[in-house]
Amino acid sequence: MDARASFYLLLPFLALLARDSCADKAGAATLNFANKCSYTVWPGTLTGGSSGQLSSTGFELATGASFSINDIPETWSGRVWGRTGCATDASRKFVCATADCGSGKVSCNGARPIPPASLAEFTLAAAGSGQDFYDISLVDGFNLPLSITPQGSGSGCSTTSCPGNINSVCPSELAVKGSDGSVVACKSACLALNKPQYCCTGAYGTAETCPPTNYSKIFKDQCPQAYSYAYDDNNSTFTCAGGASFLITFCPLDLICHPILLGYSFK
Ligand SMILES: *[C@@H]1O[C@H](CO)[C@@H](O)[C@H](O)[C@H]1NC(C)=O
Numbered sequence: 001m002d003a004r005a006s007f008y009l010l011l012p013f014l015a016l017l018a019r020d021s022c023a024d025k026a027g028a029a030t031l032n033f034a035n036k037c038s039y040t041v042w043p044g045t046l047t048g049g050s051s052g053q054l055s056s057t058g059f060e061l062a063t064g065a066s067f068s069i070n071d072i073p074e075t076w077s078g079r080v081w082g083r084t085g086c087a088t089d090a091s092r093k094f095v096c097a098t099a100d101c102g103s104g105k106v107s108c109n110g111a112r113p114i115p116p117a118s119l120a121e122f123t124l125a126a127a128g129s130g131q132d133f134y135d136i137s138l139v140d141g142f143n144l145p146l147s148i149t150p151q152g153s154g155s156g157c158s159t160t161s162c163p164g165n166i167n168s169v170c171p172s173e174l175a176v177k178g179s180d181g182s183v184v185a186c187k188s189a190c191l192a193l194n195k196p197q198y199c200c201t202g203a204y205g206t207a208e209t210c211p212p213t214n215y216s217k218i219f220k221d222q223c224p225q226a227y228s229y230a231y232d233d234n235n236s237t238f239t240c241a242g243g244a245s246f247l248i249t250f251c252p253l254d255l256i257c258h259p260i261l262l263g264y265s266f267k
Pocket residue numbers: 171214215
């Protein structure tokens with residue numbers, strides 16, 4: 001075999017190598033996921049606008065498990081949420097009790113979460129600013145506690161968290177109940193009652209004319225760092241200098257180990 005022939009034999013492998021290194025370059029950030037809930041969570045991801053979806057748009061995350069999506073484009077905006085109470089039904093469709101995306105599969109493939117859903121929202125390297133913006137939104141209701149922690153060297157990059165379990169304080173007119181009668185999610189007042197003062201529509205269509213309500217205050221009391229309604233004070237958006245990766249933790253206050261306390265108890 002001459003050198004030329006072996007070059008052509010190698011071509012497909014060289015092409016694969018080239019494609020891999022391009023993919024590495026395009027991935028400017030990583031989204032890491034951790035599940036500290038006592039139950040399995042099925043995270044979903046949705047890229048905003050017309051850009052392509054991430055390599056994973058849905059996956060299973062058992063209690064204590066973690067997962068990473070490494071191919072987040074340099075400028076990316078989108079949202080992440082956690083589905084609960086999922087199972088494959090009699091017609092072989094994958095369905096979830098909360099935050100289902102209606103795809104019938106574990107992957108959401110561009111489908112939105114059906115509210116109520118606690119959302120982690122991102123705009124990374126917005127308009128070339130090098131700044132990453134992120135927030136937790138309960139504007140579409142709440143289904144589980146979660147937090148966003150920037151990881152990396154950027155300064156002023158702080159965690160935003162919705163640690164409270166709003167299901168346990170959800171008024172009955174907003175509550176979504178599971179098959180066992182327990183509250184599994186809490187609708188926003190807009191979704192449940194569909195009134196202009198709750199949806200910030202009509203005469204209530206601006207930040208000035210749409211104040212917090214007795215319902216949005218229930219969400220804000222449990223999760224002061226999260227958006228509780230459409231025109232909530234805009235200090236719920238957090239900013240971090242670009243390049244960071246982000247950790248999304250479901251139920252950030254659960255499954256906390258106390259090795260030091262344990263150590264004491266053995267003394
Ligand atoms: C909120 O206010 C409305 C209107 O005043 C009232 O009907 C409703 O019962 C209140 N709900 C809660 C949970 O306070």
